[in-house]
Amino acid sequence: xxxxxxxxxxxxxxxxxxxxxxxxxxxxxxxxxxxxxxxxxxxxxxxxxxxxxxxxxxxxxxxxxxxxxxxxxxxxxxxxxxxxxxxxxxxxxxxxxxxxxxxxxxxxxxxxxxxxxxxxxxxxxxxxxxxxxxxxxxxxxxxxxxxxxxxxxxxxxxxxxxxxxxxxxxxxxxxxxxxxxxxxxxxxxxxxxxxxxxxxxxxxxxxxxxxx
Amino acid sequence: xxxxxxxxxxxxxxxxxxxxxxxxxxxxxxxxxxxxxxxxxxxxxxxxxxxxxxxxxxxxxxxxxxxxxxxxxxxxxxxxxxxxxxxxxxxxxxxxxxxxxxxxxxxxxxxxxxxxxxxxxxxxxxxxxxxxxxxxxxxxxxxxxxxxxxxxxxxxxxxxxxxxxxxxxxxxxxxxxxxxxxxxxxxxxxxxxxxxxxxxxxxxxxxxxxxxxxxxxxxxxxxxxxxxxxxxxxxxxxxxxxxxxxxxxxxxxxxxxxxxxxxxxxxxxxxxxxxxxxxxxxxxxxxxxxxxxxxxxxxxxxxxxxxxxxxxxxxxxxxxxxxxxxxxxxxxxxxxxxxxxxxxxxxxxxxxxxxxxxxxxxxxxxxxxxxxxxxxxxxxxxxxxxxxxxxxx
Numbered sequence: 001x002x003x004x005x006x007x008x009x010x011x012x013x014x015x016x017x018x019x020x021x022x023x024x025x026x027x028x029x030x031x032x033x034x035x036x037x038x039x040x041x042x043x044x045x046x047x048x049x050x051x052x053x054x055x056x057x058x059x060x061x062x063x064x065x066x067x068x069x070x071x072x073x074x075x076x077x078x079x080x081x082x083x084x085x086x087x088x089x090x091x092x093x094x095x096x097x098x099x100x101x102x103x104x105x106x107x108x109x110x111x112x113x114x115x116x117x118x119x120x121x122x123x124x125x126x127x128x129x130x131x132x133x134x135x136x137x138x139x140x141x142x143x144x145x146x147x148x149x150x151x152x153x154x155x156x157x158x159x160x161x162x163x164x165x166x167x168x169x170x171x172x173x174x175x176x177x178x179x180x181x182x183x184x185x186x187x188x189x190x191x192x193x194x195x196x197x198x199x200x201x202x203x204x205x206x207x208x209x210x211x212x
Numbered sequence: 213x214x215x216x217x218x219x220x221x222x223x224x225x226x227x228x229x230x231x232x233x234x235x236x237x238x239x240x241x242x243x244x245x246x247x248x249x250x251x252x253x254x255x256x257x258x259x260x261x262x263x264x265x266x267x268x269x270x271x272x273x274x275x276x277x278x279x280x281x282x283x284x285x286x287x288x289x290x291x292x293x294x295x296x297x298x299x300x301x302x303x304x305x306x307x308x309x310x311x312x313x314x315x316x317x318x319x320x321x322x323x324x325x326x327x328x329x330x331x332x333x334x335x336x337x338x339x340x341x342x343x344x345x346x347x348x349x350x351x352x353x354x355x356x357x358x359x360x361x362x363x364x365x366x367x368x369x370x371x372x373x374x375x376x377x378x379x380x381x382x383x384x385x386x387x388x389x390x391x392x393x394x395x396x397x398x399x400x401x402x403x404x405x406x407x408x409x410x411x412x413x414x415x416x417x418x419x420x421x422x423x424x425x426x427x428x429x430x431x432x433x434x435x436x437x438x439x440x441x442x443x444x445x446x447x448x449x450x451x452x453x454x455x456x457x458x459x460x461x462x463x464x465x466x467x468x469x470x471x472x473x474x475x476x477x478x479x480x481x482x483x484x485x486x487x488x489x490x491x492x493x494x495x496x497x498x499x500x501x502x503x504x505x506x507x508x509x510x511x512x513x514x515x516x517x518x519x520x521x522x523x524x525x526x527x528x529x530x531x532x533x534x535x536x537x538x539x540x541x542x543x544x545x546x547x548x549x550x551x552x553x554x555x556x557x558x559x560x561x562x563x564x565x566x567x568x569x570x571x572x573x574x575x576x577x578x579x580x581x582x583x584x585x586x587x588x589x590x591x592x593x594x595x596x597x598x599x600x601x602x603x604x605x
Contacts, residue, residue: 088408186499191432
C-alpha cells in the first residue's frame with residue numbers, strides 16, 4: 001500500500017511540526033533541510049511530506065491528493081471546505097481580534113461600519129452571527145494601516161502579542177476566535193485507511209503540546 | 213474587448229473519444245443493471261422553478277444553484293439534484309398510482325461552486341429511487357443495488373458506509389440543549405472534530421447520552437462498532453437505530469455483501485433531510501465520496517402526498533476518475549472508393565471494429581495514400597464497384 005501523504009504548511013508551523021514529529025520519533029532530517037525540494041519523505045515512518053502554502057494544504061487534502069494536513073485554524077475558518085478536523089495540535093497559537101484606533105467606540109454609532117481584513121469570510125460570518133450588517137474590504141497585508149488612513153473603522157486580524165497593533169495606534173476591542181494548528185484528514189482516506197490514520201492521530205495526540 | 217470564446221465555463225469540460233466511450237459504457241452497465249431489476253427510467257427537465265427546491269427544504273445554500281430568469285421574470289434553476297423533481301412527480305403525476313414505484317435516472321445536475329477550487333459544475337448522476345416502500349426490505353434492496361452498481365463499473369476495492377440519523381437524534385434529545393448547541397455539536401461530529409466536541413459536551417457530563425456522544429465520531433468501521441455503540445447507551449430510540457443497522461447487516465451478510473459494508477454512526481450530514489438509514493460509497497483512490505443515499509420519508513409530503521422513499525445517486529465522473537482512460541483503437545485502413553460505391557464503403561466500415569478504418573474524402577488515390585500515411589494507417593482499401601483491392605503502405 002502507498003505511504004500516507006501529509007501536506008504541511010510552510011514556515012512557522014513547519015518548524016513546530018518538526019518539533020512534534022521528533023518527539024514522536026520520526027526522522028525529520030529531510031524536513032529540516034529541504035533545500036528547494038517540496039516533496040519529502042520520513043525515512044523511518046510510512047509517511048511522505050508535501051510542503052505547501054496554508055490554503056493549498058486544504059486544497060490538497062480536500063482533493064484527496066494528501067491524506068493528512070497540518071494547517072492553522074485561521075485558514076480553516078476562512079476556507080470552509082470539506083474534510084475532517086481531527087486534532088488541535090496546540091501550537092501556532094494566536095487569536096482573531098477586532099481592533100480599532102485607540103479610544104474609538106466601534107459599536108456606538110448607527111452609521112454603517114466598515115472593516116478591513118485579510119479574512120472576509122471569517123469577518124462576515126462573525127458579524128452575521130451577531131446580527132450586525134457591516135461592509136468588508138479585503139486587503140492583502142498591513143491591515144493595520146486601514147483605520148489609521150481612514151479606509152475603514154476597524155480591522156479583523158490575527159494577533160499573537162498585540163505589539164503591531166499598539167505601535168500603529170490600534171487596540172484590540174474584542175476576541176473573535178482562538179487559533180492554533182490543526183491536523184486535518186481527507187474524508188475518504190479516513191474511511192479507506194482507518195487504522196494507519198488513527199495510529200498517526202493517536203501519536204500526534206500523545207506527544208502534542210496542548211499545554212504549551 | 214475580451215470575449216469568452218476559448219474557455220468553457222468554470223467547472224465544465226469537453227469530453228472526447230475514449231472519455232465519451234468510457235462514460236457511456238459505465239452509464240450503460242449501471243442503467244442496464246437497474247433496468248434488469250425492475251427499475252424504469254425517469255427523465256425530468258433540466259430546468260425547474262427555483263421555488264421547487266426552496267419549498268422542499270433543499271439542503272445546499274442558494275448560491276450553489278445555477279439560476280436563470282425566464283421571460284416573465286420567474287426564477288428558474290438548472291436542476292441541482294434529481295431526487296426533488298422525482299418527489300414532485302411522485303406527489304403529483306403518480307398521485308393515484310399504486311405504490312411502490314421504482315425509478316432510475318441518468319442525468320446531469322448543475323452546481324455553482326467556489327471559484328478555482330477544481331470542482332465540477334456538471335455532475336453526472338446515475339441513481340435510483342424506491343418510492344412508496346418503508347422499512348428494512350426496501351432499504352436493503354437499495355443498498356444491494358448500490359453495491360452491485362459500483363461492481364458493474366468494474367471496481368472492487370470500495371466500501372458502502374451506513375449510518376442512521378435516529379442514533380444521533382435520540383442522543384441529542386437526551387441532552388435537553390438548545391437547538392443551536394445541537395447544530396454546533398452536529399457540525400463537530402460531521403467534521404470529526406474530536407477536541408471541539410469534547411469541550412462542547414463538558415457541561416453535559418451528567419446526561420445519560422454523554423458517553424455515547426463523546427465517542428460518536430470514533431464509532432466508524434466494521435459491524436463490531438454497532439455492539440460497541442450499544443454498550444454506550446440505554447436510550448430506547450438509539451438502541452432501536454442500532455438494531456435496525458444490525459438487521460441491515462444480517463440481510464447483507466445473507467446476500468454475501470458483508471465485506472463491502474462499513475458503518476459510521478457519525479454520518480450526520482443533512483440530518484433534517486434524511487429520516488433513517490443514510491449511506492455513502494468510497495472507492496480506493498477516489499479522494500471524495502462517490503455515492504450518497506438514504507431514506508427520506510418526509511420529502512414527498514412537502515408536495516402534498518406522504519410517500520416514504522429511499523434511494524441513492526452515483527457520481528459517474530468521480531468513479532470514472534478511479535479507472536484508467538482506455539486507449540483508442542488503432543486506425544488500420546483508409547477506404548478509397550469510386551463514385552457509385554459509397555454503399556459498399558459504408559458497409560465495409562460498419563463490419564470492422566469501430567475506429568479501425570475510415571473513409572477517405574479524397575478524389576484521387578494519391579490523396580488517399582497521403583492521408584493514410586499522415587494518419588498512420590497501414591493500408592488503403594480500394595473499392596471500385598464489386599472489386600476490392602488494397603495497397604499496403
